[in-house]
Amino acid sequence: MSVSVMSAALSTATTVQVTQQALEEEDIGPTLIKKLEGNGITAGDIKKLEEAGYHTVESIAYTPKKNLTTIKGISEAKADKLLSEAAKLIPLGFTTATDFFQKRSEIIQLTTGSKELDRLLGGGIETGSITEIFGEFRTGKTQLCHTLAVTCQLPIDQNGAEGKCLYIDTEGTFRPERLVAIADRYKLIGTDVLDNVAYARAFNVAYARA
The missing domain is CATH 1.10.150.20 (5' to 3' exonuclease, C-terminal subdomain)
Structure with a gap:
């Protein structure tokens, strides 16, 4: 069972793709x-x-x-x-360390809601990449996805991305009321948080790809 963030990993238990303004620029994130x-x-x-x-x-x-x-x-x-x-x-050759540093500086780290987990991840979930979380049943994977759906909307100075969330649910475990509770923890307005989350239920791999 697995969860992927920043991309729709189609074989996952629950998938959350976090998006924000920075990822919409041409030189950041995957190119369609x-x-x-x-x-x-x-x-x-x-x-x-x-x-x-x-x-x-x-x-x-x-x-x-x-x-x-x-x-x-x-x-x-x-x-x-x-x-x-x-x-x-897609640049496949050499690049200067300066250019690479510039690209790295544009990465945003999203808080997981846990200081200890953020520390283990080196600051949080990075944008512009796919992060996969896997584990046994009832170990907190879905809860983490719900939390990220909210924390991606936090201001950058609060380890957020000032963005929105695309939540692809393959298990039917998405619960908007949990987002409202998490929003309250971060002193965000629940209705605004829900408006910034686009939700889709994926019943199989082919459906998710469509």
């Missing part, structure tokens, strides 16, 4: 695969890739050519074109 359309790459090609489980430009850039050619309708020439176009959008 539709950005590849054009220059010899058609909407049909994009659809084939999505059906095969590729949804970001990064997923193409990091995939070996031989794997891409196993996708029905993707020839070797098309795979070469895909990798070439992906490389234009």
Whole structure:
């Protein structure tokens, strides 16, 4: 049983993807695969890739050519074109430490609501990446997701992201009343917190991908 944050991990027990303004900028976070359309790459090609489980430009850039050619309708020439176009959008070579430092400085760490867990994580849950939490039944995974759905809305100076939350529930365990209780803990207005959470129930992997 697992939970993924910042991405819809489709095999999870409960998934929360936290979003905020910083992640909407072009150079932060994953790039949707539709950005590849054009220059010899058609909407049909994009659809084939999505059906095969590729949804970001990064997923193409990091995939070996031989794997891409196993996708029905993707020839070797098309795979070469895909990798070439992906490389234009995703830097795969060297970068200066200054540039890397700048990107790292844009990362926001979200509090989990537990000072000790934040300490173990080096400050909290990082934006721009996927964090997976797994464990036995009734060990607090869903509670952590509910907490993050609220703490992502906190001001940055309170270890929040001043953002919103996309909550994808694969177990049917989402409870908005828990968000209201957590909001009260952080002195937030419950109705405002609920308005900043977009919820969807995913009944299976195919449904979640859709």
